[in-house]
Amino acid sequence: MATQTTPWRKALAEASAAEFEDLYREQMPRIYNFFRYRFGNNALAEDLTATTFEKAWRNRHQYRHDLSAFTTWLFTIAQRVAIDHYRRPQREVALDQALDLAAPGNPEEALQKQNDLQQLNALLSQLSARERELVALKYGAGLTNRAIAKLSGLSESNVAVILHRTLKTLRKAWERSHG
Amino acid sequence: MDDNFLSNFREPPRPEFAEALYQRLNAPSQRLTLHKRIKQLMESQTMLRKRLASGFSLTLLILLAVLVFSPPARAYAQEIISRIGNLFISDAPTYAEQFENKLQDGLLPTSDPNAEPEIIEWQPPTLLTVAEAASQAGFEVYDLVDIPAEYELISRGIMPPNEDERVIRVSATWQSPQGPLVFSQTTWAEDAGPHTLPVGEAPIEKVSVQGVEGIWIEGLRLSTYVENNQVAPKYANLLIWQKDGFEFWLQSSAGLSQAEMLTIANSATP
Numbered sequence: 307m308a309t310q311t312t313p314w315r316k317a318l319a320e321a322s323a324a325e326f327e328d329l330y331r332e333q334m335p336r337i338y339n340f341f342r343y344r345f346g347n348n349a350l351a352e353d354l355t356a357t358t359f360e361k362a363w364r365n366r367h368q369y370r371h372d373l374s375a376f377t378t379w380l381f382t383i384a385q386r387v388a389i390d391h392y393r394r395p396q397r398e399v400a401l402d403q404a405l406d407l408a409a410p411g412n413p414e415e416a417l418q419k420q421n422d423l424q425q426l427n428a429l430l431s432q433l434s435a436r437e438r439e440l441v442a443l444k445y446g447a448g449l450t451n452r453a454i455a456k457l458s459g460l461s462e463s464n465v466a467v468i469l470h471r472t473l474k475t476l477r478k479a480w481e482r483s484h485g
Numbered sequence: 486m487d488d489n490f491l492s493n494f495r496e497p498p499r500p501e502f503a504e505a506l507y508q509r510l511n512a513p514s515q516r517l518t519l520h521k522r523i524k525q526l527m528e529s530q531t532m533l534r535k536r537l538a539s540g541f542s543l544t545l546l547i548l549l550a551v552l553v554f555s556p557p558a559r560a561y562a563q564e565i566i567s568r569i570g571n572l573f574i575s576d577a578p579t580y581a582e583q584f585e586n587k588l589q590d591g592l593l594p595t596s597d598p599n600a601e602p603e604i605i606e607w608q609p610p611t612l613l614t615v616a617e618a619a620s621q622a623g624f625e626v627y628d629l630v631d632i633p634a635e636y637e638l639i640s641r642g643i644m645p646p647n648e649d650e651r652v653i654r655v656s657a658t659w660q661s662p663q664g665p666l667v668f669s670q671t672t673w674a675e676d677a678g679p680h681t682l683p684v685g686e687a688p689i690e691k692v693s694v695q696g697v698e699g700i701w702i703e704g705l706r707l708s709t710y711v712e713n714n715q716v717a718p719k720y721a722n723l724l725i726w727q728k729d730g731f732e733f734w735l736q737s738s739a740g741l742s743q744a745e746m747l748t749i750a751n752s753a754t755p
Contacts, residue, residue, distance in 0.1 A: 426491075
């Protein structure tokens with residue numbers, strides 16, 4: 307079930323330290339998982355998450371709460387960061403090489419995380435860029451269809467239809483691979 | 486199968502990454518607005534008094550005071566030939582030329598050869614790290630990444646605001662055998678008025694730098710010191726641009742070309 311975002315009404319620049327921390331703790335994992343789902347690489351997701359928040363903080367004076375919800379504003383920045391990353395010359399890397407190592411710690415846990423990311427990539431690699439983006443926003447970031455519609459420029463019903471069809475594709479692929 | 490099985494692949498970010506990013510965003514220097522920071526620094530003049538202990542700074546201040554308050558200096562006709570934000574570029578004689586003219590006309594005080602020399606304690610230039618400069622300035626400080634190998638960083642300091650110049654300026658200097666490279670980042674108080682740079686006959690050109698429009702000034706006439714009441718003419722190439730609310734100057738006295746200066750300027754990152 308998609309989570310609901312705390313409404314953000316104050317100008318970001320005037321946020322108190324406690325409010326800023328609340329904002330950060332709420333949104334950072336969502337931005338991080340958006341990039342994980344989008345690119346299938348934890349280290350890259352961290353990098354792009356940091357870039358997104360640094361840009362948001364640097365441009366915080368431009369945020370107008372009367373014009374858009376904070377989530378929409380923040381994810382718009384994240385989408386642009388993703389596009390910028392796409393435009394950079396990329397070295398082609400095979401999917402299984404794109405997995406990064408988890409932080410040092412429990413090796414079994416690290417292996418499990420690696421397997422999970424590998425499964426996720428295997429599923430999402432079959433999708434078009436737009437489908438993958440919508441899946442990343444819905445299931446990675448936990449946004450509602452309405453929020454996704456605002457970000458993507460699609461109607462809410464279009465978003466629902468695309469996600470429904472995408473899930474059908476993914477479900478078939480999942481059942482094929484898991485017998 | 487539950488359609489939300491895709492959500493099961495979510496993972497919390499690494500705590501150390503989350504904390505490090507939070508600390509970086511929430512550093513005290515970035516929580517203050519620039520306006521408040523300027524007000525705070527204006528209430529503390531300690532740094533300015535220490536800088537005045539340098540004989541060179543004292544000399545420059547005297548020269549500027551003469552130029553600013555001298556009616557002939559202000560009477561130079563000028564035409565605005567370009568503008569970046571609040572900075573107006575005019576074709577009036579450069580400050581160096583104005584100073585030389587006054588020297589020749591005998592309008593500047595000269596030193597008494599019989600007087601006892603005033604001993605002023607030399608202060609080594611300040612060399613702050615980027616983080617220290619950012620903490621003192623109250624904003625993110627840009628650093629140059631792509632510097633030619635023969636240049637060595639010798640100073641980075643903060644110029645606090647005062648009543649005449651309501652700015653906070655971070656200035657860094659790299660030195661090479663051919664001369665210095667100076668990079669400054671300035672923020673102006675919200676109610677600060679326009680400021681002018683007279684370039685005399687130095688050619689100017691609009692260029693693209695850091696993705697914004699900037700100004701290239703070639704061979705700007707400077708003077709660096711007065712010895713036996715003589716001026717040592719110097720020339721510099723300048724790149725000026727405004728971005729993210731800051732005014733950036735990159736000045737080379739070693740005559741680096743426009744292409745070289747643009748490469749250096751485009752490497753400026755916060």
